[in-house]
Amino acid sequence: MVTTVVVGNPKRNSRTRAAAERVAEALSGRHADHVIEVIDLGPALLEWGDAGIAAAVDTVAGSDLVVIASPTYKATYTGLLKTFLDKFAGATGMHGVVAAPVMVGGAWDHALAAELTLKPVLAELGATTALPGLFLLESEFESDGRIDDYGRRWAPVVERLTRAAP
Amino acid sequence: MVTTVVVGNPKRNSRTRAAAERVAEALSGRHADHVIEVIDLGPALLEWGDAGIAAAVDTVAGSDLVVIASPTYKATYTGLLKTFLDKFAGATGMHGVVAAPVMVGGAWDHALAAELTLKPVLAELGATTALPGLFLLESEFESDGRIDDYGRRWAPVVERLTRAAP
Amino acid sequence: MVTTVVVGNPKRNSRTRAAAERVAEALSGRHADHVIEVIDLGPALLEWGDAGIAAAVDTVAGSDLVVIASPTYKATYTGLLKTFLDKFAGATGMHGVVAAPVMVGGAWDHALAAELTLKPVLAELGATTALPGLFLLESEFESDGRIDDYGRRWAPVVERLTRAAP
Amino acid sequence: MVTTVVVGNPKRNSRTRAAAERVAEALSGRHADHVIEVIDLGPALLEWGDAGIAAAVDTVAGSDLVVIASPTYKATYTGLLKTFLDKFAGATGMHGVVAAPVMVGGAWDHALAAELTLKPVLAELGATTALPGLFLLESEFESDGRIDDYGRRWAPVVERLTRAAP
Numbered sequence: 001m002v003t004t005v006v007v008g009n010p011k012r013n014s015r016t017r018a019a020a021e022r023v024a025e026a027l028s029g030r031h032a033d034h035v036i037e038v039i040d041l042g043p044a045l046l047e048w049g050d051a052g053i054a055a056a057v058d059t060v061a062g063s064d065l066v067v068i069a070s071p072t073y074k075a076t077y078t079g080l081l082k083t084f085l086d087k088f089a090g091a092t093g094m095h096g097v098v099a100a101p102v103m104v105g106g107a108w109d110h111a112l113a114a115e116l117t118l119k120p121v122l123a124e125l126g127a128t129t130a131l132p133g134l135f136l137l138e139s140e141f142e143s144d145g146r147i148d149d150y151g152r153r154w155a156p157v158v159e160r161l162t163r164a165a166p
Numbered sequence: 167m168v169t170t171v172v173v174g175n176p177k178r179n180s181r182t183r184a185a186a187e188r189v190a191e192a193l194s195g196r197h198a199d200h201v202i203e204v205i206d207l208g209p210a211l212l213e214w215g216d217a218g219i220a221a222a223v224d225t226v227a228g229s230d231l232v233v234i235a236s237p238t239y240k241a242t243y244t245g246l247l248k249t250f251l252d253k254f255a256g257a258t259g260m261h262g263v264v265a266a267p268v269m270v271g272g273a274w275d276h277a278l279a280a281e282l283t284l285k286p287v288l289a290e291l292g293a294t295t296a297l298p299g300l301f302l303l304e305s306e307f308e309s310d311g312r313i314d315d316y317g318r319r320w321a322p323v324v325e326r327l328t329r330a331a332p
Numbered sequence: 333m334v335t336t337v338v339v340g341n342p343k344r345n346s347r348t349r350a351a352a353e354r355v356a357e358a359l360s361g362r363h364a365d366h367v368i369e370v371i372d373l374g375p376a377l378l379e380w381g382d383a384g385i386a387a388a389v390d391t392v393a394g395s396d397l398v399v400i401a402s403p404t405y406k407a408t409y410t411g412l413l414k415t416f417l418d419k420f421a422g423a424t425g426m427h428g429v430v431a432a433p434v435m436v437g438g439a440w441d442h443a444l445a446a447e448l449t450l451k452p453v454l455a456e457l458g459a460t461t462a463l464p465g466l467f468l469l470e471s472e473f474e475s476d477g478r479i480d481d482y483g484r485r486w487a488p489v490v491e492r493l494t495r496a497a498p
Numbered sequence: 499m500v501t502t503v504v505v506g507n508p509k510r511n512s513r514t515r516a517a518a519e520r521v522a523e524a525l526s527g528r529h530a531d532h533v534i535e536v537i538d539l540g541p542a543l544l545e546w547g548d549a550g551i552a553a554a555v556d557t558v559a560g561s562d563l564v565v566i567a568s569p570t571y572k573a574t575y576t577g578l579l580k581t582f583l584d585k586f587a588g589a590t591g592m593h594g595v596v597a598a599p600v601m602v603g604g605a606w607d608h609a610l611a612a613e614l615t616l617k618p619v620l621a622e623l624g625a626t627t628a629l630p631g632l633f634l635l636e637s638e639f640e641s642d643g644r645i646d647d648y649g650r651r652w653a654p655v656v657e658r659l660t661r662a663a664p
Binding site: 444447448451452455456458460461462464465489492493 | 610613614617618621622624626627628630631655658659
């Protein structure tokens with residue numbers, strides 16, 4: 001199983017990234033194979049035809065499980081993350097990928113954003129959106145047990161969806 | 167595999183029901199085991215504690231695959247359907263159920279309602295929302311091939327999620 | 333200015349109602365002229381053609397300001413409320429009405445539901461949705477100052493929209 | 499009345515821009531005072547502290563009416579547009595601005611995106627979101643009359659909201 005983490009925080013090595021890596025481990029039992037910090041893809045995100053971005057898209061499309069994580073800006077995912085998601089082919093760009101939408105924020109009042117705003121974009125790209133959107137409080141996710149709960153509940157579903165066909 | 171169809175159309179034997187039964191067949195390869203016309207549950211839908219409604223909830227909760235279908239009213243699912251969904255336990259009421267959100271409408275402009283409005287309710291109930299929302303045009307679904315396409319694309323996912331664990 | 337409160341709580345005289353009446357006062361400076369408890373409209377909500385429901389629809393459609401309030405069920409408005417909203421004419425049923433979407437819940441994590449799920453239904457009915465969705469915590473709204481803040485911010489907008497044309 | 503058009507299309511002088519300028523005229527009766535093509539703000543959109551972006555934010559915040567327009571990417575607004583919206587102050591960045599959400603797409607099936615995905619971001623920024631989201635078909639908006647209809651219906655509301663207080 002190939003696992004990739006996509007981080008849409010403009011700041012590198014953010015707590016969003018830390019949360020996303022923990023989610024990937026909770027769902028798959030091991031470290032993510034790839035971590036894509038969208039900000040590393042640079043100004044070409046505003047254009048088309050960049051080889052580095054194409055490679056990142058291929059990494060995601062070739063993964064079995066992808067954790068897509070964003071801080072919460074204006075009650076939804078960041079524009080930075082969306083500039084990357086805009087590079088995928090509609091309807092098929094994440095075909096066959098189990099995608100876990102994760103958002104990190106400073107207060108609970110935007111908790112529905114992961115399910116209501118980020119997950120539908122992944123569904124539009126053809127991902128298998130079997131898991132609910134997971135919202136994490138920036139100040140608490142390391143100790144509040146929510147990532148562990150999510151892993152316990154959904155790792156078996158990920159396992160069914162990603163293991164080799166019998 | 168136990169398959170159930172839930173129909174939220176105030177009119178019995180509606181085209182919504184016909185569409186939902188076709189979707190269930192396309193996803194499972196056979197007729198649905200149960201069809202729940204929410205309108206048959208009667209005025210007790212506005213109250214609590216009715217045995218017939220509790221039995222219908224149990225039927226859904228005990229199914230492997232549930233097709234939840236609604237006509238499109240005011241750009242979303244019907245109030246009738248939601249009165250039934252309100253009877254499930256939050257977060258766990260559809261635990262372990264693969265739920266396919268289906269909406270039927272008279273024009274394409276409300277097509278996103280299945281993904282953006284109906285599917286999040288099923289996710290909130292704990293369902294496995296692996297499949298994208300499916301919107302069908304009332305006048306065309308019998309011949310436009312969309313149900314077949316949906317079945318071809320997503321039946322293998324349903325199969326993985328619902329077969330007995332190895 | 334005619335002000336109406338619509339309450340979608342299955343329980344009469346709920347805290348949802350209390351909150352909605354306070355919002356109406358904060359926005360208009362006086363008591364609501366009409367309070368419609370949807371549950372009072374009875375089992376005819378599941379059917380069509382009831383005179384009492386038609387009168388309630390007319391009351392709303394003839395109001396300048398309507399506060400539409402619901403408890404939070406399954407991360408959105410109640411099915412009960414939607415059965416009433418389903419009785420309005422699409423696109424025009426709330427034409428000319430300033431509609432304030434209010435939801436009351438037990439925890440902050442569903443706070444976005446007022447803006448993301450209830451308000452779009454009111455927009456679909458043709459209402460003037462100038463005000464943001466307001467989510468209130470059931471245990472705190474009487475003392476947390478959020479209703480007063482909402483009134484201070486948005487009463488001037490309501491006043492502009494509802495006063496007689498010059 | 500100061501009117502500004504914001505265009506979130508990565509391609510300059512797009513049909514999105516043409517549509518947005520027509521909407522601004524239909525709502526205000528005259529040409530927009532400012533047109534901001536987000537792509538012109540350049541790579542600094544991915545960072546913070548750029549003077550040109552700050553000036554563009556100030557132009558929007560100082561406007562009475564803003565038409566925010568995007569092509570439809572992955573069933574919602576572009577990442578490009580969101581990188582600009584992310585630069586506004588949350589809750590207050592568009593305080594006092596009447597914001598019209600406009601999306602342009604190639605087919606009707608994403609029509610709800612303007613109301614369900616773009617408008618809530620504007621509400622989160624504190625804008626007065628009195629007008630419904632307007633979705634336009636790229637191939638038809640110049641002749642299908644929808645912009646005129648929108649103007650006839652909503653220009654009086656814009657006028658009430660933006661004229662000098664009596």
